[in-house]
Amino acid sequence: MAFDPTTKHPLYLAFAPFWRLMRDAFDGEDAVKARGEIYLPMKSGQAAIIDPIARQKAYDAYRMRAEFPELVAPTVRGAVGTILDQPSTIELPSALEPLREKATRDGLTLEGLHRRIAIELMTVGRYGVLPGVAQDGTPYLAGYVAESIINWDETDGRTDFLVLDETGLVRNRETGAWDTVDVFLECFIQDGAYTARRWTQTQNGWVADEEIVAQDRKRRALDSMPFVFIGANDLTAAPDDVPLYGLAKLAVRVYRIDADYSFALHMTSEPTPVAIGFDDPKDAVENGRAPTTLGSSKLWLLPPGGDAKYLEFSGPGLEAQSKAIQDALSRAVVFGAQILSDSQRTAESGEAIRLRLGNQTSTLKTIALNSAAGLERALKNLAVWMGANPDEVKVTPVTDFFDHALSAQDITALVAGWQAGAYSWRTMFDRFQRGELIPADRTADDELGQIDQENIERDTSADEVAALTPRAA
Structure with a gap:
């Protein structure tokens, strides 16, 4: 039987509905409503209408009045903003330095690619990066969303087969029209070498390009597949759980209740x-x-x-529906959508905040670590391809998402404790540095040197003032 590049891995088929829900919930109300009865089933009264045109008009009006809550997109953006509020530290060998300004063929910087990875992990929990070298020798990184990584296999824990969906729009240079061209990239290990070929759908069926064996600068074949799977929990090929899937389900629940609520209001409000x-x-x-x-x-x-x-209509049923909507929105807060909360918390200590948000930030920390680790592995694989030292590649994310700024009261208390001999000056210095009062790159010795210099300048100024002050006769 001929090879079929469109065959999908069983785990892909299992996770595809989850990814579809997350994409639609992220895109918002228009995308959800375009799915029709997938997310909003027709009411029994509407389904009983015999005339198909009248039945569809009744359903369209029912769907139009409903409101889908925008929960997922703001939560994803807020989470990624927290994760990458301070950019990761990226160390590269000289051969990969150009990637800082242009890491992908569509012009993303290395920092921009890192942000895209984090967004995908928060949205669907999966992303892939395939390093490559252009014909002119320029290195690049190609990113693939979860839906594009359709098939894979491993031997002894190493990926040796992979199919990536590269289907997209291609402009006809003669007519200017855009057509969808089905293209799949097959990657595999053959005779110990990384090999790839592209399959294109034509009128005569699938046609494969010539197989290409990847070689490094010394024209040695790569002995492993450079593709990197990046998941929400690890860097393995199996798809990971979707971090915000529960939030998307709550959003759909609110959408359905709101549809009934809005329908009831329309029917009974006058x-x-x-x-x-x-x-x-x-x-x-x-x-x-x-x-x-x-x-x-x-x-x-x-x-x-x-x-x-x-x-x-007196309205007891409407009150119950309204309460159900509010209850679902309150549950959404638990999944990280604090922007929906209209209540202000009382003052909390820094430690209380850490305890309250510990579970929430653990997800953010995992995403931060995995996105950085995946990007680092892809860069290391590309360094090997380019003949550079992979040990020179390092991506270090910032995983402390709390604001440690000290208040005036904190500063006074710290100084008082030092003056009382409860701890050393260097201990106080460390606390000031963690509290963002002293620059992070300044050492204790540097600080002492600046203090000594200021004391000398202060004493000199005092002597000059005394010399210029007239003395009484």
Whole structure:
């Protein structure tokens, strides 16, 4: 049987629905509503409508009134902003220095690629990086989202087979039109060498390009696949759990409840007038004897013994739906969407904040470490390809996300403790440095030297002032 480049790994098929939900939840209301009944099932009353056009119009109105809460995208952006608020320290050999300004073929800087990796890990928990060398010898890194890494295999824990979906739009240079071209990159180890070929869908079926064996600067074949799997928890090939999947599910839950709530409001928010006493209501309406309009200029004539009143919904059911929405939004806060909370916490000590946010920041720390480790491994693989020393590559993320700035009261208390002999000056210096009062790159000896210099300058100024001060006769 012929090789089929579109075959997907069983784990890919298992995780694809999770990734789809996260993408749609991240993209927001328009993307979710475009999925129709996948996220918002049709009500039984709508499904019972026989006319398909009327049935669809009823569902469209039901869906249009609903609001999908924007929870996932702000949480992802906020988390990545926290992770990369201070950029990672990246050390590179000279051969890879150009990557700092242009790491990918689409122009991302190395820092920009790191941010993209972090966003993907927070969104779907998976990303891939394939190092490469252009024909002119320029190194680059190619990134692949989770949905593009469709098939893989390993032998003794080492990846030796991989298929990447590179399908995309290609402009027809003659007509200017854009067409979708199905392309898949197959990577594999053959005879101990890293080999790759591209498969393209044509009118005659799948056609493979010539196999290419990757070689380093000394024209030696690479003996391992340079592709790096980056997950939310580790750097293995198996997909990881999606960090914010629970938040996306809560968002869909709120969307469904809000659809019913908005539908009920639409159906019951306005009082309905009722006229009573007509023997044949249909005949009375057709012959203009029954009232059909409201207003001070419209006279209602009722038959003997007739009556008129309003039917109005009292609302207990709506209150329950509203409460359910608020409860779901409150649960969303637990998953990291603090931006939804409208309550201010009382003053907390730094240690109390650390304890309260410990579990939350553990996820951020894991993402920070894995994104940096994956980028570092990809750069090391590229260094080997370029004939550089991979040991010169190092990516060190910042994993302390707390604000350690000292207050005036903290500073006074620290100085008082030092003056009382409770701890040494160097201990106090370390605490000041961690509290961002003293620059992080300044040593204790440097600080003492500056203090001595200021004392000398202060004493000199005092002597000059004394010399210039007139003395009494």
